[in-house]
Amino acid sequence: MDYQTTTAIDDPPVILVGNPNVGKSVIFGALTGRYVAVSNYPGTTVEVARGAFTPNGHSRPLIDTPGIQSIVPFSDDERVTRDILLDNQSAIVVQVIDTKNLRRGMLIALELAETGLPLAICLNMADEAEARGIRVDAPRLADLLGVPVISTVATQRAGLSGISGLVEEAQTANYATVFAEPIEEAVTVISQLLPETAISSRSLALMLLAGDESLLERLGLSEYDESLIEEAREGAEQAVGQPLRFAINRQRLQRAEAILDAVIARTPVKRSVAAALGQWAVHPVVGWPILLLVLYALYRFVGVFGAGTLVDLIESRLFGELINPWLTGIVNQLTPPGLIRDFLVGEYGLFPVALTYSFAIVLPIVGTFFLAFSLLEDSGYLPRLAVMLDRAFRWMGLNGKAVLPMILGLGCDTMATMTTRILETRKERIQVTLLLALGVPCSAQLGVILGMIAGLGAAATAIWAGVIVGTLLVVGYLSARLLPGERSDFILELPPMRLPALGNIALKTAARMEWYLKEVVPVFVVGTAALFVLDRLNILGLLQRLMSPLIVGWLGLPATVTDAFLVGFLRRDYGAAGLFAIARDGSLDTVQIVVSLVVITLFMPCIANLLMIVKEYGGRTAIAVTAVVFPLAFLIGGALNFILRAFAVVL
Amino acid sequence: MQCQLCGYEFEVTSLVCHTNCPLGSHCNLICCPHCGYQAVDESRSKLAGWIGRIFPARARPENAGDRARKVMEEKLVPLSHIPDGAEVEVGTLDEMPARRLARLSVFGLLPGSWVTLVQRTPAPVIRIGETELALSTEILDQIWVHPEASPHAP
Numbered sequence: 001m002d003y004q005t006t007t008a009i010d011d012p013p014v015i016l017v018g019n020p021n022v023g024k025s026v027i028f029g030a031l032t033g034r035y036v037a038v039s040n041y042p043g044t045t046v047e048v049a050r051g052a053f054t055p056n057g058h059s060r061p062l063i064d065t066p067g068i069q070s071i072v073p074f075s076d077d078e079r080v081t082r083d084i085l086l087d088n089q090s091a092i093v094v095q096v097i098d099t100k101n102l103r104r105g106m107l108i109a110l111e112l113a114e115t116g117l118p119l120a121i122c123l124n125m126a127d128e129a130e131a132r133g134i135r136v137d138a139p140r141l142a143d144l145l146g147v148p149v150i151s152t153v154a155t156q157r158a159g160l161s162g163i164s165g166l167v168e169e170a171q172t173a174n175y176a177t178v179f180a181e182p183i184e185e186a187v188t189v190i191s192q193l194l195p196e197t198a199i200s201s202r203s204l205a206l207m208l209l210a211g212d213e214s215l216l217e218r219l220g221l222s223e224y225d226e227s228l229i230e231e232a233r234e235g236a237e238q239a240v241g242q243p244l245r246f247a248i249n250r251q252r253l254q255r256a257e258a259i260l261d262a263v264i265a266r267t268p269v270k271r272s273v274a275a276a277l278g279q280w281a282v283h284p285v286v287g288w289p290i291l292l293l294v295l296y297a298l299y300r301f302v303g304v305f306g307a308g309t310l311v312d313l314i315e316s317r318l319f320g321e322l323i324n325p326w327l328t329g330i331v332n333q334l335t336p337p338g339l340i341r342d343f344l345v346g347e348y349g350l351f352p353v354a355l356t357y358s359f360a361i362v363l364p365i366v367g368t369f370f371l372a373f374s375l376l377e378d379s380g381y382l383p384r385l386a387v388m389l390d391r392a393f394r395w396m397g398l399n400g401k402a403v404l405p406m407i408l409g410l411g412c413d414t415m416a417t418m419t420t421r422i423l424e425t426r427k428e429r430i431q432v433t434l435l436l437a438l439g440v441p442c443s444a445q446l447g448v449i450l451g452m453i454a455g456l457g458a459a460a461t462a463i464w465a466g467v468i469v470g471t472l473l474v475v476g477y478l479s480a481r482l483l484p485g486e487r488s489d490f491i492l493e494l495p496p497m498r499l500p501a502l503g504n505i506a507l508k509t510a511a512r513m514e515w516y517l518k519e520v521v522p523v524f525v526v527g528t529a530a531l532f533v534l535d536r537l538n539i540l541g542l543l544q545r546l547m548s549p550l551i552v553g554w555l556g557l558p559a560t561v562t563d564a565f566l567v568g569f570l571r572r573d574y575g576a577a578g579l580f581a582i583a584r585d586g587s588l589d590t591v592q593i594v595v596s597l598v599v600i601t602l603f604m605p606c607i608a609n610l611l612m613i614v615k616e617y618g619g620r621t622a623i624a625v626t627a628v629v630f631p632l633a634f635l636i637g638g639a640l641n642f643i644l645r646a647f648a649v650v651l
Numbered sequence: 652m653q654c655q656l657c658g659y660e661f662e663v664t665s666l667v668c669h670t671n672c673p674l675g676s677h678c679n680l681i682c683c684p685h686c687g688y689q690a691v692d693e694s695r696s697k698l699a700g701w702i703g704r705i706f707p708a709r710a711r712p713e714n715a716g717d718r719a720r721k722v723m724e725e726k727l728v729p730l731s732h733i734p735d736g737a738e739v740e741v742g743t744l745d746e747m748p749a750r751r752l753a754r755l756s757v758f759g760l761l762p763g764s765w766v767t768l769v770q771r772t773p774a775p776v777i778r779i780g781e782t783e784l785a786l787s788t789e790i791l792d793q794i795w796v797h798p799e800a801s802p803h804a805p
């Protein structure tokens with residue numbers, strides 16, 4: 001964003017609010033020219049994005065918020081949106097609604113009407129509503145609510161120019177929901193106890209009645225006032241005879257239905273191809289071949305094309321024959337033989353190791369993965385994959401929602417660890433974080449592993465995959481029962497299948513690759529430097545000797561493998577690549593390769609992943625995860641070695 | 652607690668067996684004062700607590716009587732008993748914990764709204780208006796509906 005033209009950044013902001021997956025981020029991007037993540041998956045936006053847009057020649061701040069089902073939050077991330085509304089004095093709210101799901105939009109609109117904030121409504125996805133034979137009378141809706149309403153198709157930029165007008169004309173809605181007598185009485189009592197805030201005290205009182213604990217904390221009332229509120233709440237709940245939040249929503253929904261009856265017209269239409277595809281994708285029979293097909297396509301594209309063809313091309317041709325010899329030549333000319341030259345182009349040198357790995361091996365693999373993942377995401381297949389795999393995850397005390405971070409982990413565990421936020425309970429987040437760190441190989445590592453194992457035949461591949469999947473299942477099962485905390489309900493919205501927009505796919509893949517490079521290249525450089533120092537000071541040799549009883553005696557591997565394991569600390573794929581080099585020399589037999597691959601897959605997460613765990617869950621969790629992963633990797637590797645040797649398995 | 656063998660109800664604090672037991676109050680077992688059956692006191696033995704959590708006992712069916720009454724008197728059935736594809740009206744959701752109720756209500760699932768069971772395996776999928784939701788079988792079982800299909804179903 002260009003900050004120089006945004007002179008009036010202190011102006012009251014315009015806030016985009018609405019259900020998940022209704023197109024808020026597309027609209028934000030179109031208005032500000034700033035790219036924010038967009039995907040066909042509810043809950044894409046997890047952090048607030050700010051930008052500026054210029055309605056009628058006057059620049060204003062624009063805020064994109066995480067999607068909500070209600071302004072009374074169910075979880076920590078949904079609180080973000082409510083807090084934005086509380087924190088911004090005299091903000092203008094533009095609610096984005098999915099036209100075909102007007103009922104759900106109205107539930108939020110009625111809540112927003114109560115806040116007293118200036119409101120305007122953007123009925124987005126008009127194209128999809130049309131295709132389903134749903135027509136909404138926008139002027140009539142505007143009349144009923146007393147706020148301006150426009151109809152848009154954000155992905156085609158249709159109608160978006162009307163948003164400037166919306167902002168001008170936004171006003172407090174004149175449509176109120178009247179609740180049952182006991183609730184209204186409680187609202188009156190509580191309203192008098194509340195401090196002045198950006199939003200009306202009636203709205204705050206209703207949120208408190210709905211049981212919003214986090215709001216109560218924020219308001220900072222005296223203990224006495226809090227007890228009065230609690231008393232009013234309990235009184236009302238008893239009088240109503242239902243959980244209050246349910247009763248309130250019920251009355252709002254009745255109100256919404258009345259509006260819907262007045263503004264919606266339906267015409268019967270034939271079921272679309274996308275709808276049929278969406279149903280096949282979760283079909284108890286047809287769903288499985290589709291799933292296998294998707295996984296196979298993913299493997300062909302990332303594993304064969306990315307990790308094979310592209311890496312070959314870039315690593316051996318571009319880097320091996322052109323860039324590295326050229327860089328080595330320059331360095332040799334500019335520096336005298338010795339420390340600096342070795343540091344730059346020696347065995348553990350910056351150019352041949354760090355740069356080659358990050359740009360020639362990791363980049364093509366990760367790039368193809370992110371591209372494939374974005375396609376899956378925007379098509380709407382991912383939530384359907386969650387439905388197919390729900391049962392397996394249920395066994396591990398999780399549910400289908402955990403599929404998304406696990407699949408993303410196949411791309412990059414660090415990024416996946418960050419997305420564990422979409423899970424509802426802390427227990428589930430930590431469980432998935434543990435499983436990711438333990439046994440989900442990231443695409444760069446997976447590429448190298450598949451390359452190594454492909455030459456060994458089906459039996460070796462099956463043993464490797466079986467041990468990894470088995471470990472994940474057992475650790476999942478045990479952690480579900482041993483970790484304190486609860487599991488969440490499985491309630492997952494299935495967005496419609498859509499044809500992905502290529503522009504968005506390209507932007508998203510580029511944005512993810514940029515993020516990845518920013519994160520990976522420094523780690524590579526630091527890691528290579530650390531290795532160089534360790535090597536120079538002969539600490540590498542010392543560590544090798546220290547670890548050799550474990551490596552040689554217990555795992556039955558040659559001592560040189562220690563190197564690869566140590567490097568695996570820095571990046572998992574880095575370690576796998578080291579193994580690859582050793583195996584290529586012919587110094588490992590098949591059993592040794594399988595054992596070492598199992599260990600390096602289960603082994604520690606890379607440093608970046610570990611740091612992400614610290615950032616998201618704190619140092620103690622990171623240490624606990626390490627304390628589980630590290631011994632377990634060696635335990636299982638050793639046991640596998642023992643079993644394969646004892647039964648003299650020939651692979 | 653209740654003895655798992657004979658069903659005798661007793662207070663864990665008034666344990667006869669601890670007085671004769673060589674381990675005294677360090678003993679992790681509870682003996683039934685009626686028949687002498689020994690059960691592990693999971694609040695005292697950490698290890699037993701962990702093992703108990705790894706192999707959880709099957710939960711007993713609760714509120715069976717209440718569910719029978721709904722079927723007999725209110726002529727309601729759980730959504731899990733409705734054929735796939737039929738659109739039916741929600742009768743009551745009174746068995747749901749408040750949090751689950753609130754989460755479903757924002758999707759428009761409330762008594763009086765119309766819902767379709769799209770499929771039941773590999774995970775149940777329901778449709779409310781234009782919203783498709785995947786949920787667990789357990790939740791499906793708590794959605795009580797009027798079994799007559801709607802007139803405006805396809």
Ligand SMILES: Nc1nc2c(ncn2[C@@H]2O[C@H](COP(=O)(O)OP(=O)(O)OP(=O)(O)O)[C@@H](O)[C@H]2O)c(=O)[nH]1
Nearest residue numbers: 021022023024025026039043044045067125153154
């Ligand atoms: N057909 C159609 N698709 C749209 C339209 N607007 C957005 N989309 C698609 O809807 C999906 C969701 O868009 P987002 O902008 O990520 O939605 P969001 O409201 O920011 O969602 P969260 O961040 O999850 O709350 C994407 O796949 C968009 O391409 C529209 O007008 N028509």
Ligand SMILES: [Mg+2]
Nearest residue numbers: 024025044045
């Ligand atoms: Mg968004």
Ligand SMILES: [Zn+2]
Nearest residue numbers: 654657683686
């Ligand atoms: Zn007994």
